[in-house]
Amino acid sequence: MPVNEALSTYSDWTYGAAVAIYVLAMVFHFVEQAMQRTTAPAEAEVLVGAGGPELDGRHRDVAVPPRSRPGRAERFGRMAVSATVLGALVHLASLVLRGLAAERVPWGNMYEFGSVLCLGAVATWLVLLRRFPVRHLGGFVLAPIALLMFLGGTVLYTAAAPVQPALQSYWLVIHVFTVATSSGALLVPGVASLLYLIKVNPDRFARLAPRLPGAETLDRVAYRITIMAFPAYTLAIIFGAIWAEAAWGRFWGWDPKETCAFVAWVVYAAYLHSRATAGWRGSRAAAINTLGFAVMVFNLFFINLVISGLHSYAGLG
Amino acid sequence: MIAFLRNTWRGLTSMRTALVLLFLLALAAMPGALLPQRSLNAAKVAEYIAAHGWWGRLLDRLQFYDVYSSVWFSAVYVLLFVSLVGCLVPRTFEYVKSLRAKPVITPRNLSRLPHHTRSTVEHGVDEVLTEARTRLRGWRIAEHDEGGGARSISAERGYLRETGNLVFHFAMLGLVVALALGKMYNYEGQVIVLANGKEFCNSGTLSYDSFRPGLRVDGTDLTPFCVKVNGFSARYLPNGQAESFVADVEYQSGPDLESGTWRPYRLAVNDPLRTAGDRVYLLGHGYAPTFTVTFPDGQRRTSTIQWQPVDQVTLLSAGANKLDRPGVTDPAESRQTQLAITGLLAPTAVFRGTLLDSGFPDLLNPAVAVDVLRGDLGLNSGRSQSIFEVDRSMVDRGRLSRVARANLKPGQEIRLDDGTTVRFDRVEQWVSLQVSHDPTQVWVLAFALLLIAGLGTSLVVKRRRLWVRATPAASADDQGRTVVEVGGLARTDRAGYGEQFDRLAAELVRRKES
Ligand code: HEM
Numbered sequence: 001m002p003v004n005e006a007l008s009t010y011s012d013w014t015y016g017a018a019v020a021i022y023v024l025a026m027v028f029h030f031v032e033q034a035m036q037r038t039t040a041p042a043e044a045e046v047l048v049g050a051g052g053p054e055l056d057g058r059h060r061d062v063a064v065p066p067r068s069r070p071g072r073a074e075r076f077g078r079m080a081v082s083a084t085v086l087g088a089l090v091h092l093a094s095l096v097l098r099g100l101a102a103e104r105v106p107w108g109n110m111y112e113f114g115s116v117l118c119l120g121a122v123a124t125w126l127v128l129l130r131r132f133p134v135r136h137l138g139g140f141v142l143a144p145i146a147l148l149m150f151l152g153g154t155v156l157y158t159a160a161a162p163v164q165p166a167l168q169s170y171w172l173v174i175h176v177f178t179v180a181t182s183s184g185a186l187l188v189p190g191v192a193s194l195l196y197l198i199k200v201n202p203d204r205f206a207r208l209a210p211r212l213p214g215a216e217t218l219d220r221v222a223y224r225i226t227i228m229a230f231p232a233y234t235l236a237i238i239f240g241a242i243w244a245e246a247a248w249g250r251f252w253g254w255d256p257k258e259t260c261a262f263v264a265w266v267v268y269a270a271y272l273h274s275r276a277t278a279g280w281r282g283s284r285a286a287a288i289n290t291l292g293f294a295v296m297v298f299n300l301f302f303i304n305l306v307i308s309g310l311h312s313y314a315g316l317g
Numbered sequence: 318m319i320a321f322l323r324n325t326w327r328g329l330t331s332m333r334t335a336l337v338l339l340f341l342l343a344l345a346a347m348p349g350a351l352l353p354q355r356s357l358n359a360a361k362v363a364e365y366i367a368a369h370g371w372w373g374r375l376l377d378r379l380q381f382y383d384v385y386s387s388v389w390f391s392a393v394y395v396l397l398f399v400s401l402v403g404c405l406v407p408r409t410f411e412y413v414k415s416l417r418a419k420p421v422i423t424p425r426n427l428s429r430l431p432h433h434t435r436s437t438v439e440h441g442v443d444e445v446l447t448e449a450r451t452r453l454r455g456w457r458i459a460e461h462d463e464g465g466g467a468r469s470i471s472a473e474r475g476y477l478r479e480t481g482n483l484v485f486h487f488a489m490l491g492l493v494v495a496l497a498l499g500k501m502y503n504y505e506g507q508v509i510v511l512a513n514g515k516e517f518c519n520s521g522t523l524s525y526d527s528f529r530p531g532l533r534v535d536g537t538d539l540t541p542f543c544v545k546v547n548g549f550s551a552r553y554l555p556n557g558q559a560e561s562f563v564a565d566v567e568y569q570s571g572p573d574l575e576s577g578t579w580r581p582y583r584l585a586v587n588d589p590l591r592t593a594g595d596r597v598y599l600l601g602h603g604y605a606p607t608f609t610v611t612f613p614d615g616q617r618r619t620s621t622i623q624w625q626p627v628d629q630v631t632l633l634s635a636g637a638n639k640l641d642r643p644g645v646t647d648p649a650e651s652r653q654t655q656l657a658i659t660g661l662l663a664p665t666a667v668f669r670g671t672l673l674d675s676g677f678p679d680l681l682n683p684a685v686a687v688d689v690l691r692g693d694l695g696l697n698s699g700r701s702q703s704i705f706e707v708d709r710s711m712v713d714r715g716r717l718s719r720v721a722r723a724n725l726k727p728g729q730e731i732r733l734d735d736g737t738t739v740r741f742d743r744v745e746q747w748v749s750l751q752v753s754h755d756p757t758q759v760w761v762l763a764f765a766l767l768l769i770a771g772l773g774t775s776l777v778v779k780r781r782r783l784w785v786r787a788t789p790a791a792s793a794d795d796q797g798r799t800v801v802e803v804g805g806l807a808r809t810d811r812a813g814y815g816e817q818f819d820r821l822a823a824e825l826v827r828r829k830e831s
Binding site (some may be wrong): 072161163166227231267274 | 354364390558586598751773
């Protein structure tokens with residue numbers, strides 16, 4: 001199986017472009033936020049002049065009511081979202097090109113896995129954005145994504161190549177894809193929960209807390225996405241077990257990667273329980289969700305890079 | 318005493334305890350990912366203990382290298398299991414009761430509910446209710462006559478959520494039981510077979526190089542089947558990365574054993590052979606050199622033995638072919654004439670000076686660098702010895718000594734001082750096979766699928782309540798008109814119910830106004 005070098009190079013370029021666009025989008029988001037605070041008085045005049053309604057509530061999580069000429073901050077926010085969509089398309093192109101270059105699905109090593117994960121996170125975020133007024137979270141969601149992609153593209157980068165025999169299975173397609181996308185989706189609740197913890201501690205985070213969407217929204221966003229992503233993640237683990245049965249001779253063997261996935265799964269189960277337990281809603285639930293994502297990240301980096309087990313992504317292979 | 322038991326039971330089955338136990342489970346599982354585990358790699362554990370002194374030994378005493386069979390890990394999951402049972406039993410009873418229960422009676426004051434609308438329509442009470450019933454298809458409905466001409470409907474939907482939730486938790490229970498049974502009745506054995514037509518039969522634990530039985534398996538009644546390995550082929554990329562491994566095997570099981578029929582199978586990674594309720598996996602492969610020794614009296618011995626890869630990338634291998642001199646029956650003489658040919662084998666030889674190394678894993682240009690030792694191999698000493706090495710202590714004690722050293726290519730030979738020649742004939746391949754038996758794994762899979770079905774259902778379905786009250790308008794000029802009040806309550810996950818409620822409530826009223 002030869003690798004198409006040209007396509008592989010284009011894939012690398014588009015990957016880099018996607019990271020750059022995400023960073024730009026993130027900057028737009030933060031500019032929007034900064035302007036809304038620092039330029040509030042000036043903008044207030046504009047808005048009043050334009051016959052805008054009451055100003056308070058404007059900096060809440062509800063988008064500014066539509067009007068003929070959006071404020072400058074608002075324009076940055078919209079540009080950020082457009083940039084994110086563009087970034088996602090370019091990102092998708094980079095994955096498709098890599099798949100074509102290596103003539104296999106583009107999730108056969110850790111670099112590609114990270115890329116799919118991030119695309120999953122961005123897609124989740126964009127869907128969320130359509131259903132909830134949470135644009136102010138944009139910068140915070142894009143920051144870890146851009147960071148992950150940057151690390152993926154530098155530290156973990158692996159040239160396009162065929163995968164080793166253990167990975168030549170249609171279960172690679174199914175299992176790794178579900179793991180990557182569901183983990184990516186879980187990034188968003190992780191961020192929302194972390195911000196929740198900041199939001200409900202306005203004393204400690206005096207500068208940041210007031211600019212975030214309401215705690216209620218954050219909590220709801222985290223929950224809604226978790227209940228979609230958790231079954232997907234469960235399914236991904238089951239797929240993994242089915243594959244392990246065919247590839248390694250046992251469906252479960254407490255390989256470090258499996259163990260860590262199990263731990264993350266249990267933590268998310270605890271999260272769902274905590275939402276139904278008196279005295280555990282709110283901050284504690286948010287802390288558990290954040291912990292769940294921390295375990296996922298730990299599994300991705302520490303277990304892969306430091307403790308290599310059977311999972312052949314290890315060693316950047 | 319009874320009170321104490323009851324309180325303990327209540328405590329154990331409370332939601333908060335379940336939560337804490339889940340945390341403990343996660344916490345207890347974690348060391349298994351961070352510390353080496355005996356079940357995965359016993360050598361690594363020994364290394365770790367040696368490297369960490371008293372701390373390593375303490376962890377050993379606390380079972381940190383056998384986390385998943387440790388007392389504390391078992392304690393947590395047994396408690397969780399008990400808690401789960403204790404939690405499921407009452408919930409199941411309630412669930413069964415709720416199957417026939419009517420939606421709760423309409424509250425007096427609907428405006429207290431989180432969702433509420435009130436409007437006046439031009440129709441009579443009956444029409445309003447008829448309309449509401451058609452609108453609320455799919456909801457469970459109860460009607461109430463409230464006196465004074467007022468009537469109401471209480472409606473509820475999303476009962477499937479509890480069904481899904483119970484299915485999920487029961488499936489988890491089933492999964493744990495199936496796992497436990499699997500631990501009793503499974504076994505796993507590994508064996509190396511030369512890929513030159515050699516056979517392996519699952520006839521007893523002795524046919525294996527290593528065998529790991531479940532708690533209730535003694536190895537006396539393994540399901541019989543045989544596998545014959547006719548060949549093995551590996552393909553590599555130019556950089557040495559493996560591209561494919563395939564073993565060409567034949568097998569027989571069941572009636573085929575009697576009739577002597579062999580069925581072909583292409584055994585590959587990811588593609589185990591499933592027969593007689595067992596699975597046969599291709600785990601690894603390596604090389605086995607063949608040497609022919611011709612003794613001064615003209616007798617010959619040929620030996621082919623697997624050598625062990627010492628470099629997983631280039632498959633440089635090490636090992637030892639051991640043989641007796643034929644025709645020697647006197648034990649004392651035998652102990653002076655045993656031979657061992659031991660050293661390194663390179664599938665693609667690269668010489669650094671005279672040092673042999675391997676440049677590529679494929680069998681392109683094989684060579685061996687061997688020592689020939691003669692004397693007492695210690696095979697009769699009663700100590701078990703590795704097939705890959707000679708017993709070094711025999712060398713140290715001067716009972717076994719080197720009589721030649723050479724680098725050989727296939728066909729080349731060395732002559733020993735007594736006129737014996739040792740010829741390196743060729744290299745064969747071996748495969749390492751794993752046989753696994755786990756009678757409950759289909760059950761585990763079935764429960765896992767049930768689990769995911771229940772989970773999906775319970776997380777997608779939402780429980781909602783809705784009430785409609787129609788009251789004849791009170792004032793005289795409102796004759797024939799009806800006041801319609803709608804109230805709504807989301808019992809789980811409120812997100813999204815607001816809009817849904819507004820739409821429903823608007824529909825209930827709009828139709829009637831038109
Ligand atoms: C064995 C470990 C357990 C795991 C992994 C687990 C996992 C879960 C998960 C993932 C959910 C959310 C999905 C759903 O609603 O179906 C859930 C819900 C629930 N679990 Fe468990 N569970 C466990 C044990 C228990 C125990 C011991 C109890 C009883 C105290 C319990 C009571 C509940 C209840 C009442 C809900 C519904 C929560 C709600 O309405 O949102 N679970 N469980």
